[in-house]
Amino acid sequence: MDFTFTKEQEMIREMVRDFANKEIAPIAEEIDRTERFPIESFKRMGELGLLGIPFPEEYGGSGGDTISYILAVEEIGKACGSTGLSYAAAVSLGASPIYYFGTEEQKEKYLVPLAKGESLGAFGLTEPNAGSDAGGTRTKAVLSSDHYLINGEKCWITNASFARTVIVTALNGTDDRGKKKISAFIVPTDCNGLTIRSEYEKMGVRGSNTTEIVLEDVKVPKENLLGDPSKGFGQFLYTLDGGRISIAALAVGIGKAAYEAALAYSKERKQFGKYIGSFQAIQFKLADMAMELELAQNMVYKAAWLKDEGKPFKREAAFAKLFASEAAMRICNQAIQIHGGYGYMREYHVERFLRDAKLLEIGEGTSEIQRMVIAREIGCPK
Amino acid sequence: MNIFVILKRTFDTEEKIQIENSEIVDDGAEFIINPYDEYAIEEAIQLREEHGGEVTLITVGDEESEKQLRTGLAMGADKAVLIENEEIEDGDPFSTEALLGAYFQEKEIDIILGGNVAVDGGSGQVGPRLAEKLGINHVSSIVKIEIENGKATIERDVEGDQVTVEVSLPILVTAQQGLNEPRYPSLPGIMKAKKKPLEELDLDDLDLEEEDVEGKTKTVDRYLPPEKKAGKILEGDLDDQVKELVSLLKSEAKVI
Numbered sequence: 215m216d217f218t219f220t221k222e223q224e225m226i227r228e229m230v231r232d233f234a235n236k237e238i239a240p241i242a243e244e245i246d247r248t249e250r251f252p253i254e255s256f257k258r259m260g261e262l263g264l265l266g267i268p269f270p271e272e273y274g275g276s277g278g279d280t281i282s283y284i285l286a287v288e289e290i291g292k293a294c295g296s297t298g299l300s301y302a303a304a305v306s307l308g309a310s311p312i313y314y315f316g317t318e319e320q321k322e323k324y325l326v327p328l329a330k331g332e333s334l335g336a337f338g339l340t341e342p343n344a345g346s347d348a349g350g351t352r353t354k355a356v357l358s359s360d361h362y363l364i365n366g367e368k369c370w371i372t373n374a375s376f377a378r379t380v381i382v383t384a385l386n387g388t389d390d391r392g393k394k395k396i397s398a399f400i401v402p403t404d405c406n407g408l409t410i411r412s413e414y415e416k417m418g419v420r421g422s423n424t425t426e427i428v429l430e431d432v433k434v435p436k437e438n439l440l441g442d443p444s445k446g447f448g449q450f451l452y453t454l455d456g457g458r459i460s461i462a463a464l465a466v467g468i469g470k471a472a473y474e475a476a477l478a479y480s481k482e483r484k485q486f487g488k489y490i491g492s493f494q495a496i497q498f499k500l501a502d503m504a505m506e507l508e509l510a511q512n513m514v515y516k517a518a519w520l521k522d523e524g525k526p527f528k529r530e531a532a533f534a535k536l537f538a539s540e541a542a543m544r545i546c547n548q549a550i551q552i553h554g555g556y557g558y559m560r561e562y563h564v565e566r567f568l569r570d571a572k573l574l575e576i577g578e579g580t581s582e583i584q585r586m587v588i589a590r591e592i593g594c595p596k
Numbered sequence: 597m598n599i600f601v602i603l604k605r606t607f608d609t610e611e612k613i614q615i616e617n618s619e620i621v622d623d624g625a626e627f628i629i630n631p632y633d634e635y636a637i638e639e640a641i642q643l644r645e646e647h648g649g650e651v652t653l654i655t656v657g658d659e660e661s662e663k664q665l666r667t668g669l670a671m672g673a674d675k676a677v678l679i680e681n682e683e684i685e686d687g688d689p690f691s692t693e694a695l696l697g698a699y700f701q702e703k704e705i706d707i708i709l710g711g712n713v714a715v716d717g718g719s720g721q722v723g724p725r726l727a728e729k730l731g732i733n734h735v736s737s738i739v740k741i742e743i744e745n746g747k748a749t750i751e752r753d754v755e756g757d758q759v760t761v762e763v764s765l766p767i768l769v770t771a772q773q774g775l776n777e778p779r780y781p782s783l784p785g786i787m788k789a790k791k792k793p794l795e796e797l798d799l800d801d802l803d804l805e806e807e808d809v810e811g812k813t814k815t816v817d818r819y820l821p822p823e824k825k826a827g828k829i830l831e832g833d834l835d836d837q838v839k840e841l842v843s844l845l846k847s848e849a850k851v852i
Contacts (some may be wrong), residue, residue: 221663225670233780276783334834353783 219281225280226267227285233262234293242294245421246566252421253376255297256304260331264290265304269313273321274329280456280518284463288514289561291467295570296421298467299577302374302460303422304328307578308335311381311398311453315441324379324400333378337453338368338401338427346583348383348447351396352431355384357436360400362386364432370577374410374425377403381440382429383450396447399442407432418569455528456521457578458535462514465538465574466507472542472549472567473503477561479553490552506545510538529591536584539574546571597649597706597744599640602675602696602723603633605657605664606716608693616786618818632711632727635771638778639671639710639741641752649706650674654699656692656828657679664795669789670781676794681809688811689721695809697729705732707748708768712737720770735763737772782844 238255245252259265267283271274283305291298308329312320312335327333344350353366364384374380379402386397403410407430414424419499441449477500480491490496513534520527546568551556557564575581607613610624615621629637640651651673655661658680665676679695681687700708708727713720720736727734739758740751748766751758753772781789799806828844830837845852 221666222786222790224663225781226783228667229780229783229786261782262787266782271784271787277787278783312643384663506600563799 219285222278223282226282227289229262230264230286233258234289238290238297239293242296242421243560243563243566244417245294245296246559247420249415249420251300251376251423252294252297256300256331256334256376259290259301264301265309265331265334266329268305269309269329273313274326276329280459280521281515284459284514286520287460287463288467288470291464292471294421295464295468295567295573296419298464299419299570299573300373300422301332302457302464303337304335306457306460307337307453308373308377308381310456311337311440311450312400314452315398315449317437319437320400320440327378327472334373334376334481336371336374336377336380336425338371338374338380338382339450340370341367342369346449346579348396349394351383351385351394353382353384355386355397355399357387360436360440361433362436364399364401364429364434365431366494367543368427368429370414371425371427373423374403374427375412375423379403379425380410381448382427386439386443389446391446395443397443398450399434400438400440401429401432401434405432405434417572418566419573420569451528453529454578458531458584459514459517459521459527461574461578462510462517462531462534462538465535465542465571466510466514467508468567468571468574469503469510469538469542469545472546472564472571473500473507475562475564476500476503476549476552479556496552499552503545504549506541510534510541511536529588531581532584532587532591535574535579536581536588537572540581542571542574543568597643597647598704599649599651599706600703600708601633601640601651601653601668602708602710602726603637603653603655603664604630604711604714604716605655605661606630606714609715613820615818615820617813620818621705622778627660628654628663629667629711630711630714630716631714632713632771632773634711634778635773635775636709636711637668637671637673638776639771640707641779642776643707643741643743644672644674652677652741654679656695658682659721665794666786666789667781669792669794671779672785672787675792678794678796680798681801683806684809684811686814687809689717689719689725690812691809692722692731695802696726698804698820699797700726700730705730705766707743707765708732710768710770712770712772717796723768723770730768732766732768733763734768734770736770738769739772739774741769741775750755779816790818814843 262274266275266379267278271277287302290301312325320573328335355362355364355449381398382401383396383398386395410425412423412425480496483490517527517530518532549564553562553564556562605627607622608628644651653665653668653673653676656679669676684691710723724734735750735752737753738750739753742749748763753759830840
């Protein structure tokens with residue numbers, strides 16, 4: 215066993231940390247307060263090649279691996295949860311499916327601008343009545359001669375206001391056995407009939423762009439169908455598995471930010487004539503936080519490593535996402551507790567960490583869905 | 597242009613420094629390119645972008661220094677040289693000068709850039725010593741440089757003020773904060789850095805014997821500065837405060 219990162223992985227992590235400290239962390243509070251999407255940060259991330267880390271150079275990427283990408287998510291998330299979420303969604307959900315399932319033409323046309331950061335990726339799966347329960351999907355695509363006509367509604371879609379194309383899942387007829395088929399389509403956002411609104415008022419990750427997409431008789435060319443239609447929805451589960459590792463990494467990042475803030479505060483704040491960090495009550499909290507972070511991190515890195523090795527990682531990705539997001543919630547909660555009244559104030563940032571972390575127990579499959587995935591993987595009876 | 601950058605791997609001094617038995621404990625410490633050397637790398641790349649040529653990075657250090665060289669390559673330098681000093685006991689600025697001097701002996705040099713000072717040892721000697729050894733001009737603490745027709749017009753920092761000097765090439769300059777804003781190594785840059793040439797040299801390769809490079813100085817002790825005590829605010833009538841201040845400066849602080 216070897217737990218060391220390669221030199222490239224370390225260099226990437228250091229570069230991203232440096233960049234995130236200097237250019238992302240300073241605006242984190244402001245974008246949360248004003249619900250502003252930091253498009254300037256994404257321009258810089260594009261220039262530095264961060265949006266294309268796990269894609270080959272021929273598609274405008276940087277030719278890095280999943281571990282490097284995961285380290286970048288962690289560092290960006292540590293500086294700002296909102297930016298981290300939009301970053302993870304852009305790469306894991308927006309760009310990755312085109313890389314995995316796209317034709318050569320689709321990659322040239324749609325992946326290259328995403329990898330270079332000229333456009334942001336978005337993945338429209340969730341609907342008012344369907345998310346992890348894909349069977350509830352209502353959005354429908356109907357083939358007529360050389361194009362599909364798509365109608366439906368998507369909700370909570372990250373980044374769509376800043377995307378040139380969104381990937382949208384829709385019912386696409388039935389298979390031989392009469393079962394409903396779900397396919398994915400690359401939809402240019404300037405299509406007639408496509409409306410993108412971002413009017414949600416969110417608890418956390420308020421600087422990320424979250425949208426509602428309405429499709430009314432949206433016409434997309436036949437060749438915009440993504441992936442093999444005969445394989446149906448199953449192929450996209452691979453995308454979601456990958457996305458879960460990045461959400462887990464984001465949880466580690468936010469958890470680390472909260473832990474480091476709490477540890478530093480415990481060395482500054484004096485009560486009863488002593489630093490509060492010298493009290494066992496505080497020490498035990500900090501010890502648990504440090505331990506949970508390390509465990510979460512190990513699980514996240516292992517899942518990413520399995521993916522890089524081309525081995526199955528579904529179960530480990532679910533472990534990582536479930537454990538890291540729940541650990542992040544516990545850590546952020548205790549970080550506020552250690553800060554006492556100050557922690558409840560915006561100025562001390564830890565309350566933002568908690569609000570941001572809560573999303574991670576919900577987005578890209580709730581904790582309950584992760585447990586269902588794990589139960590299936592370990593062979594529980596149906 | 598043949599552009600060289602001498603750089604050093606140092607621990608990040610923004611972190612807490614621990615000393616045990618007069619030795620700095622560096623396990624667990626973060627290591628970085630000496631920040632002043634980063635300015636030198638950035639300036640070297642900018643000079644190449646303007647005048648063409650090649651940027652070579654050189655460091656004296658152990659195997660671990662490869663990472664800092666690779667980071668410099670990822671920023672955009674063309675090649676790197678690692679001169680190993682692991683066999684050298686009690687290395688000091690003289691040792692580094694001797695190793696670098698041997699390396700540069702046969703080289704065609706237009707400019708060598710380095711940092712003004714390394715944030716760990718803080719001697720600030722290696723640059724000027726090397727220039728002296730090579731018999732070339734040197735300008736330290738530079739904040740601006742322009743090269744034209746074999747001449748460099750340089751602004752150097754003098755205790756907060758600036759002096760402009762004109763020097764003919766070849767030269768050695770050391771960088772001061774304010775020279776530029778170092779770029780981040782880009783992701784494609786990091787991936788490409790893996791394939792750029794990195795040469796490793798030891799004493800034999802440089803035709804040196806151990807005694808040629810042995811340090812000239814001896815470290816007697818190493819300790820942290822005393823911890824800063826909390827300040828005292830005087831109260832009461834202004835005249836009394838002045839009297840008290842003077843007496844405290846005499847009796848407690850012992851500065852007058």
